[in-house]
C-alpha cells in the first residue's frame with residue numbers, strides 16, 4: 001500500500017518520535033480496530049484504552065508530545081507526531097494524545113499552580129486518568145453554545161469554597177473521567193474555571209445521547225451540577241479570567257483535532273486507494289478510470305493543503321501568539337477539506353465504503369462532527385468576517401492616497417503583527433464615517449446607498465413605475481423589470497402598458 005509522505009520536517013527529534021508513533025499505531029493499534037470492547041454506541045471502553053496504553057508505554061510512545069522533563073514539543077513538532085497518532089481512530093487513545101485530554105493537559109501545563117499540576121495534571125500525563133471540559137450548555141436552556149458568553153452555569157463564593165450550579169451538555173468523556181475543568185459565571189458576570197475531582201455526587205449524568213461519532217470513551221454527556229462545592233484553591237488562575245484561559249486552550253486544541261483527523265483521513269485515503277487498485281470494473285482497475293483517479297487526486301490536493309495549513313498555524317502558535325484568527329482559518333479549511341476527503345473515500349469504495357468492514361465509514365462520521373465542535377464552520381467564518389470588516393473599513397492614512405482605501409492588509413488582523421497603533425485600532429473598531437479622497441467605506445449596513453446606483457441593479461430598491469418616464473427614457477421600463485418591479489409590460493396599477 002503506498003503511503004502519503006508528509007513534508008513537515010520540524011526537527012530530528014520530532015521525526016524520530018513520529019516514526020516510532022507511526023510504527024506503533026500501524027503494527028499494534030490497527031489490529032485493535034476490530035476489538036469488540038465498545039459501549040452501547042460504539043465508543044471504546046476504558047478497559048480497551050488502558051490495555052493499549054500499556055503497549056504504548058512499553059513502546060515509549062505514551063504521551064509522546066510531552067517530554068520526560070515535562071516540556072512540550074513545539075506545535076510544529078506536535079503536528080507531525082499527532083498526525084501519525086491519528087492514523088487509526090484508536091491511535092490517540094492508545095498514545096494519550098486524544099481530545100479532550102490533550103487540550104486539558106496543555107491548559108493545566110500553562111495555567112495550573114504546582115499543587116494543581118501535581119494533583120490534576122500528573123495522572124493525565126501518565127495516562128492513568130481521563131478528563132472532561134465542561135463548557136457547553138443545553139440549547140433547551142438557551143445556554144452557552146456557539147456563543148460562550150451566554151453561559152448560565154453560576155458560581156458564587158461561600159467562605160473558602162465556591163458553589164457551582166447549572167447544566168452542561170456534550171461533555172466528552174464526562175462519564176468515566178477523573179478530572180473535570182468546569183466553567184461558570186460569577187455574580188459579577190466574570191467567567192471562572194475550576195478543577196474538580198470526578199466523579200462527584202453533585203455532578204449528575206442525566207443522559208449520554210447516541211451521536212454520529214464513536215471514537216471518544218464516555219461519549220458526550222449531559223450533566224446537572226447541583227450545589228457543587230469546590231475549594232477556592234481549585235480555581236484555575238484568577239476569578240473573572242475564565243474566558244482568557246479558554247483562549248489559551250482553544251487554538252492548540254482546535255489545531256490538534258485537525259492533526260489527528262488529518263492522520264485518520266490519510267489512512268482512509270490509503271484504504272480507498274488500495275481498494276481502487278484491486279477492484280475491477282468495465283475491464284480495468286477502478287483507479288484507471290479517470291473519475292476515480294480524479295477523486296484520489298483531489299484527495300492528495302486536500303491532504304497537502306490541510307497539512308500546510310496546520311503547519312502554518314502551528315508556526316504562528318510557536319511564536320507565542322494566541323493565533324485565534326489563524327486557528328479559525330485552519331479549523332475551517334482543514335475540517336472542510338477532511339470532510340471532502342472522507343466523502344470521496346466512501347464513494348471510491350462503493351458499498352464497502354459505507355460498511356464497518358474498514359474505518360472509512362467511521363472517519364466519515366467523525367469528521368462530520370468535527371465540523372461542529374471547537375467552533376462550527378459558520379462561527380469561525382463569522383468571526384473572520386467581522387475582523388475582515390474592521391480591517392477593510394478602517395480609514396487609511398491620508399498620505400496613502402485614494403486607491404489604498406479598499407486594499408485589505410492582512411497584517412491588520414493576523415496575529416504576529418496584530419497590534420495596531422491606537423489611532424488605527426480606534427478607526428478599525430468604529431470605521432471612519434468619512435468618504436472621499438483617501439477615505440474608506442463605513443462598515444454600516446444601515447448606511448443609505450446613493451439613489452442613482454439603485455436604479456439599474458437587480459435586487460436593489462425599486463424605481464416607481466412612471467409611464468411618462470418610460471416613454472421618454474429608452475429601456476427604462478425593462479430596467480425596472482430587472483430591478484424586480486413588475487413586468488416589462490406592467491404599469492403602476494398593473495394595467496398593461498404595451
Ligand SMILES: Cc1cc2nc3c(=O)[nH]c(=O)nc-3n(C[C@H](O)[C@H](O)[C@H](O)COP(=O)(O)OP(=O)(O)OC[C@H]3O[C@@H](n4cnc5c(N)ncnc54)[C@H](O)[C@@H]3O)c2cc1C
Nearest residue numbers: 133134135136145146170171172369373374376378379382
Ligand atoms: C462530538 C462533540 C463533542 C463535544 N465536546 C464538547 C466538550 O467536551 N465540552 C464542551 O463544553 N462542549 C463540547 N461540545 C459542544 C460544542 O462545542 C458545541 O456543539 C458547539 O460550540 C456549538 O454549540 P451548539 O451545539 O449549542 O450549537 P448552536 O449554538 O445551537 O449553533 C447551531 C448552528 O448555528 C450556526 N451558527 C451559530 N452561530 C452562528 C453565527 N454567528 N453565524 C452563522 N452561523 C452560526 C452554526 O451553523 C451552528 O452549527 C461537543 C460537541 C460535539 C458535537
